[in-house]
Amino acid sequence: MGEVIAFPAPEESVPTTWARSTTSTAEPLWREAVGHELREERRRTGRTLIDVAEQAGVSMQYLSEVERGRKEPSSEILGAVAGALGLRLVDLTARVTRTLARPSGPVCLAA
Structure with missing residues (x-):
C-alpha cells in the first residue's frame, strides 16, 4: 500500500481568496x-458595472462575482x-499572465 498523507491543519490550509493569499506562498486562482x-480596467476607464x-x-450581479473571483467565466463571457x-481576449490573458508571473508575488485584491 501507499503512504497516507494527512490533510493540513486549518491554519495551514491553502487560502481560497486572493486577498488572503498575500499572507501565504500559495498562488492566486x-x-x-x-x-x-x-475590475481594474473598468475602473481605469470610469465605467460602471x-x-x-x-x-x-x-447580469450586473454575475459581472460583480466575476470581478471578485467568485465565478469561473467561460471564454465566451470573458x-x-x-x-x-475595449480589450481583446488575448490582451486580457497577457495582462493576467504578467500579473501571475510577478516575482514579488500576488497583489492584494481586497476592495
Missing part, C-alpha cells in the same frame, strides 16, 4: 487574477466582457 484585471454588464450581455471594455 486564475479566476481571481482575471477578475482583478477586469451596469454599463459594462449591459454591453457584454451579462470575450464579451473584455470586448465591452
Whole structure:
C-alpha cells in the first residue's frame, strides 16, 4: 500500500481568496487574477458595472462575482466582457499572465 498523507491543519490550509493569499506562498486562482484585471480596467476607464454588464450581455450581479473571483467565466463571457471594455481576449490573458508571473508575488485584491 501507499503512504497516507494527512490533510493540513486549518491554519495551514491553502487560502481560497486572493486577498488572503498575500499572507501565504500559495498562488492566486486564475479566476481571481482575471477578475482583478477586469475590475481594474473598468475602473481605469470610469465605467460602471451596469454599463459594462449591459454591453457584454451579462447580469450586473454575475459581472460583480466575476470581478471578485467568485465565478469561473467561460471564454465566451470573458470575450464579451473584455470586448465591452475595449480589450481583446488575448490582451486580457497577457495582462493576467504578467500579473501571475510577478516575482514579488500576488497583489492584494481586497476592495
